[in-house]
Amino acid sequence: MIELVIVIVLLAIVATISVQFVSLSTRGALDVSARQQRSLTGVVVSEQLTRSVREALPTSLRTNASGTCLEWMPVLAASNYLNLPAGPTPDSFEAVPLPGGASASGRVVVYGYGADVYSSGSPGPVSPPATVPSGPSPVTVTFDSGATHRFTTQSPQRRFYVIGDPVSVCQSGGFLFRYRNYGINSIPASGLPANFPGREVIAANLSSGSLRFQVTPPSLQRGAVVSFRFVLEDPDTGESTAISQEVQVRNVP
Structure with a gap:
């Protein structure tokens, strides 16, 4: 009987240590997985x-x-203009077609350094909504709904962006x-x-x-x-x- 009791006690001790070892190992694996995630x-x-x-x-x-x-404001497309809008009520300008013959719609930005691009005033760096069509060079970029706009300044590389x-x-x-x-x-x-x-x-x-x-x-x-x-x-x-x-x-x- 004494030997049986001793065996039971020893088995209980071994089981407790084993459970703690498995628990700590599992906890460690879960912590590492959480850090990796x-x-x-x-x-x-x-x-x-x-x-x-x-x-x-x-x-x-x-x-x-x-x-x-x-x-x-995300850039949707970019190209080079041949001329900026001119005349008393400028509503379009000529540009190099977009790469791959693509078309784009958005606001046109020319240069914009030293100006607030969140202001839509005219003159200003950002135009009203406009459309850049596909087609042979040159293409005519037209402001939507008959809007007019003058850009504040020229780009050194005659570059414009279409932004969303x-x-x-x-x-x-x-x-x-x-x-x-x-x-x-x-x-x-x-x-x-x-x-x-x-x-x-x-x-x-x-x-x-x-x-x-x-x-x-x-x-x-x-x-x-x-x-x-x-x-x-x-x-x-x-x-x-x-x-x-x-x-x-x-x-x-």
Whole structure:
């Protein structure tokens, strides 16, 4: 009987140690998996932001006062103009066709350095909505709905961009959202939609208030630079992973 009791006690001790070993090993594997998942999420979010920002019109990049939102106008197409609109009511100009015989619709920007591209006044760097048709050279770029516009200045390379409506990326709580289809506003990232499809989720589990954007404006010697940082946090363990990135926008005047 004594021997049986001793065996039972020893087996209980061995079982307890084995269970703790398996539990700790499993916990360690789960922790490593969670860290890898956060790192992968950080890479995916950084790559999404990087690719989007690289397509931005450099002079349109701006942040709100707190740096939690980044706004820009995406470049849809680019080519060279042969002449700028002239006459008392200029409503079109001639240009080199877009690559591949493509067509494009959006606002036309010429140069834009030293001016507010979010102002649609005439004269100004940004035109009303316009259409760049396909066809043989030269093509005639026409402002929509009979609008007229004068550009403030010439481009050194006679270059123009066709841009889309503004896009914003902001943190709200633990989520990172992308906003679109809200129009052009003088205040950065204002009038943002509150629901889908104007608002889309890019990422979740961001640490509260961790997202910060900083924009270094472009100059004639280099392109604009956007830096951002954010922290991803595990909702169960509270562990966090910090992500930071710099993006150079190489679009030129």
